Amino acid sequence: MAGKQKKFIQGNEACAEGALYAGCRFYAGYPITPSTEIMEIMAARLPRIGGAFIQMEDEIASVSAIVGAALGGMKSMTATSGPGFSLMQEGFGYACMTEVPCVVVNVMRSGPSTGYPTGPSQSDVMQAKWGTHGDHPAIVLSPSSVQEALYETIRAFNLSEIYRTPVTILYDEVIGHMREAVTIPAPGDIEVVERQKPNCPASEYKPYEVKNGKVAPLAAYGEGYRFHVTGLYHAADGFPTGNFKLIQEANERLISKVENNREHIWKNEEFYLDDAEIGVFAYGVCAKSAKFAVKELRKKGVKVGLLRPLTIWPFPDDAVLEMARKVKTIIVPEMNLGQIINEVSRASKGQCEVRGLFRVDTDPIHPKQIMSAIMGKPVDATVIPNEVMIERDMIDG
Amino acid sequence: MSRRYEMRFSGSGGQGMILAGIIMAEAASIYGGKNAAQSQSYGPESRGGASRSEVIISEEEVDYPKATSIDAMLAMTQEACAKYCKDIKDGGILLIDSDEVKDVPSGNFKVCSFPITSIAIDELGKTIVANIIALGMITELTKIVSHEDIEKAVLSRVPAAFLELNKKALQIGFEKAKEVKG
Numbered sequence: 001m002a003g004k005q006k007k008f009i010q011g012n013e014a015c016a017e018g019a020l021y022a023g024c025r026f027y028a029g030y031p032i033t034p035s036t037e038i039m040e041i042m043a044a045r046l047p048r049i050g051g052a053f054i055q056m057e058d059e060i061a062s063v064s065a066i067v068g069a070a071l072g073g074m075k076s077m078t079a080t081s082g083p084g085f086s087l088m089q090e091g092f093g094y095a096c097m098t099e100v101p102c103v104v105v106n107v108m109r110s111g112p113s114t115g116y117p118t119g120p121s122q123s124d125v126m127q128a129k130w131g132t133h134g135d136h137p138a139i140v141l142s143p144s145s146v147q148e149a150l151y152e153t154i155r156a157f158n159l160s161e162i163y164r165t166p167v168t169i170l171y172d173e174v175i176g177h178m179r180e181a182v183t184i185p186a187p188g189d190i191e192v193v194e195r196q197k198p199n200c201p202a203s204e205y206k207p208y209e210v211k212n213g214k215v216a217p218l219a220a221y222g223e224g225y226r227f228h229v230t231g232l233y234h235a236a237d238g239f240p241t242g243n244f245k246l247i248q249e250a251n252e253r254l255i256s257k258v259e260n261n262r263e264h265i266w267k268n269e270e271f272y273l274d275d276a277e278i279g280v281f282a283y284g285v286c287a288k289s290a291k292f293a294v295k296e297l298r299k300k301g302v303k304v305g306l307l308r309p310l311t312i313w314p315f316p317d318d319a320v321l322e323m324a325r326k327v328k329t330i331i332v333p334e335m336n337l338g339q340i341i342n343e344v345s346r347a348s349k350g351q352c353e354v355r356g357l358f359r360v361d362t363d364p365i366h367p368k369q370i371m372s373a374i375m376g377k378p379v380d381a382t383v384i385p386n387e388v389m390i391e392r393d394m395i396d397g
Numbered sequence: 398m399s400r401r402y403e404m405r406f407s408g409s410g411g412q413g414m415i416l417a418g419i420i421m422a423e424a425a426s427i428y429g430g431k432n433a434a435q436s437q438s439y440g441p442e443s444r445g446g447a448s449r450s451e452v453i454i455s456e457e458e459v460d461y462p463k464a465t466s467i468d469a470m471l472a473m474t475q476e477a478c479a480k481y482c483k484d485i486k487d488g489g490i491l492l493i494d495s496d497e498v499k500d501v502p503s504g505n506f507k508v509c510s511f512p513i514t515s516i517a518i519d520e521l522g523k524t525i526v527a528n529i530i531a532l533g534m535i536t537e538l539t540k541i542v543s544h545e546d547i548e549k550a551v552l553s554r555v556p557a558a559f560l561e562l563n564k565k566a567l568q569i570g571f572e573k574a575k576e577v578k579g
Contacts (some may be wrong), residue, residue: 181426292461
């Protein structure tokens with residue numbers, strides 16, 4: 001399809017469009033609400049453009065398949081929700097250790113276990129950082145609109161190629177299922193990072209050779225480069241090593257390749273923060289309610305602003321600290337029982353008060369609840385404070 | 398138009414309430430040039446149960462995609478009407494299918510009552526287009542999108558074999574709403 005076009009689509013459809021735009025040509029997955037539309041679209045579209053789609057027997061197989069496809073030179077993706085994300089953690093860790101670029105989407109629903117499939121949640125936000133065992137890198141992006149689901153999926157593929165690491169896209173049922181008019185970018189409108197190829201002879205290729213702190217480009221199987229891949233700590237040639245010094249260096253480098261490039265990976269929206277006395281830190285569906293609340297209260301002269309991370313891991317320490325130095329209080333609304341609030345508290349270094357607003361009944365946090373919290377009132381998780389007036393309540397007809 | 402116009406389409410799962418919401422939002426955004434967001438709420442079952450779809454139309458970017466106080470609501474079943482009518486704002490509009498909704502709620506909003514399902518059967522021989530008749534009615538009652546834009550949106554979303562049927566259903570909706578308005 002040539003040229004820019006506007007389509008009225010769901011967040012999940014936008015995610016699939018973004019993946020295709022970024023050059024994803026392999027998808028393996030197992031259907032699960034509220035992520036299934038991503039899989040349906042990839043199943044319909046990939047075979048028409050020379051790509052491959054496989055429905056796997058489960059999520060463990062799905063993540064393994066996308067790692068394999070990436071080693072074969074493809075850009076690859078899978079999408080799932082909570083229970084499937086849990087199953088994928090072993091393979092995800094393998095991708096971290098073997099430094100294989102790929103993208104995993106988790107459209108959050110509530111848990112633990114199968115929870116509630118058709119409602120939103122944000123209760124996997126710490127799992128997205130610490131779900132797989134061992135010290136491992138985490139890049140996690142958190143879109144908050146349908147258009148952003150498209151753009152952030154492209155960015156996820158780009159970051160995975162740049163840092164040779166799996167990237168997670170984390171959003172919730174509301175973002176996944178809501179529809180908005182979305183601009184589908186024309187080819188060339190948005191940068192797409194292609195995988196670097198090794199430029200040395202195959203006989204000299206070392207898949208984990210580090211030069212200037214950067215790991216070698218990943219060769220594709222089938223193009224003449226023979227190499228070994230293992231989840232054990234390995235030397236530059238990819239074979240297991242028992243060299244303690246190498247192990248220490250390798251683990252540190254896995255973390256530092258992301259942490260040292262935080263400023264490149266971070267992305268925040270700041271809304272009315274300049275003169276704010278109260279700040280809201282919100283992502284995904286809660287950022288939508290929070291923006292509504294901030295706009296309403298600004299009209300009434302309340303000095304409140306919003307910090308919205310589009311990159312949630314690595315955590316935006318610097319932006320939170322900057323906000324904490326400015327405001328008296330930071331409000332953290334989340335659709336879980338208090339997860340990212342602990343990171344906000346850590347990053348704000350005691351510079352201000354941090355208060356949470358947690359709702360897990362699968363109905364999104366209402367803007368009036370956030371308005372109440374900003375005004376310093378106690379908020380019941382499941383009660384809409386109708387005494388809080390919004391402009392719409394005051395317009396006749 | 399106030400800066401944010403909120404609509405809710407409610408009925409039973411399988412009655413096409415989510416589709417009605419999608420078409421309305423598409424008419425407002427893709428064809429009408431405004432901003433619109435459509436969202437839905439449904440249970441794990443694929444048929445039955447109260448189902449609702451919400452559309453927010455605005456000149457500005459739509460931030461919160463769910464209804465906060467509703468300008469216009471459609472209720473195709475008694476259960477959906479009872480469950481969801483509480484959020485209608487003062488001066489809002491409630492359109493009910495009088496074939497199904499017998500217990501008409503009272504409040505500071507205008508109630509438009511019409512036998513939508515039986516008209517679908519009498520005039521078109523199919524209950525399946527009741528949602529499109531309702532969409533025509535709510536378009537005429539609210540004037541939030543033009544007849545042309547809603548028709549374009551309907552025709553882009555229904556299967557090719559049923560274009561004429563749906564076009565007729567929409568027209569019936571426009572006309573019946575004029576009668577209801579008086």
